[in-house]
Amino acid sequence: MEYRILVINPGSTSTKLAVYEDEQEVFRETLRHDPTYLKNLGKIADQKDYRKGLVAEALKNHDFAMGDFDAIACRGGLIRQIPSGTYRVTEKLFEDSITGVSGKHASNLGALIGCELESESGVPAYIVDPPVVNELSDKAKYSGCPDIERVCVFHALNQKAVARRYAAETGQSYENLNLLVCHMGGGVSVGAHVKGRVLDTEDAVGGEGPFSPERAGSLPVNKIVEMCFRSGMKETEIKRMFTRNSGLLAYTGSNNMRELLAAAEAGDVKVQKALDAFYYQVAKEIAAMSIAMTGSVDQIILTGGIANSQVVTDAIAKLVDWIAPVTVYPGEDEMLALTQGVLRVLRGEEQAKDY
Secondary structure, three states: OOOEEEEEEEOEEEEEEEEEOOOOOEEEEEEEEOOOHHHHHHOOOHHHHHHHHHHHHHHHOOOOOOHHOEEEEEEOOOOOEEEOEEOOHHHHHHHHHHOOOOOHHHHHHHHHHHHHHHHHHHOOOOEEEOEEEEOOHHHHEOOOOOOOOOOOOHHHHHHHHHHHHHHHOOOOOOOHOEEEEEEEEOEEEEEEEEEEEEOOOOOOOOOOOOOOOOOOOOOOOHHHHHHHHHHHOHHHHHHHHHOOOOOHHHHHOOOHHHHHHHHOOOOHHHHHHHHHHHHHHHHHHHHHHHHHOOOOOOEEEEEHHHHHOOHHHHHHHHHOOOOOOOEEEOOHHHHHHHHHHHHHHHHHOOEEEOO
């Protein structure tokens, strides 16, 4: 039986829309949004009706009706920490997406739009492996401060998808492999996938792991405390500095990896030093995560937008290939990953989870 899936993936200034028949993409469109208009709408949740209207209009323009679909696959947002899997969009998930119990982000809109489309059409809506997937081992939850428990906010959707892809392409089961998966984009996260579970990874938004094109990554605690008390900056300003205005951007003035690689190739020593530090920090995090599988690593996987550069992947591979062989899956395909998660449920390969 062939299944037709509607996929909705809200981002900060766009909403990606696609239609799949099984794993075959038959239509894709990116709906661009004016940032100023979105800001004037108010809170992120207040964008729901506007974006849902654009989705409905795009489907109509391409001669699709909601009755044409077997399911809706929505990008999951910053809800409460949950195990990996495909989840039905419920009223509780809807409420937590509005509240943003783990943070405010446009991805929270996925469940909001999907829930209303299901209510209007009867087509079931799901989310798949949101960024708050938490499968940490008990010992990985210790932070060193009893009042602070380590949590996860990482690229769960793409990490899980490429791990499953590697397993399928090599004729193995994801649940039988030990994989180190490193996603490199605006943020960087490294996951220790041990027999189908991510036993350790980072809160890549909250300030853990290597620095990235925009994010500071892990920082010395004392220096952060001093900055908070002496800078005169507000909490939101400090958080924005660490998550949007740090990393390669702060060191070089650019967060564009293509521009930085070109500058380094042209002889810019300052940029090259920053890039070398980036490679080093990513490799160090990969090596650290190998402890979760006691060094018994089957494969290291490099993925995300930055993995499109062979210069970057070669530099990192050179630092870590003593741990395990390295496979590169450039870019990310969240739309296909969302589709595959829902298809596993529709085909009876796994059960949809309750939120």
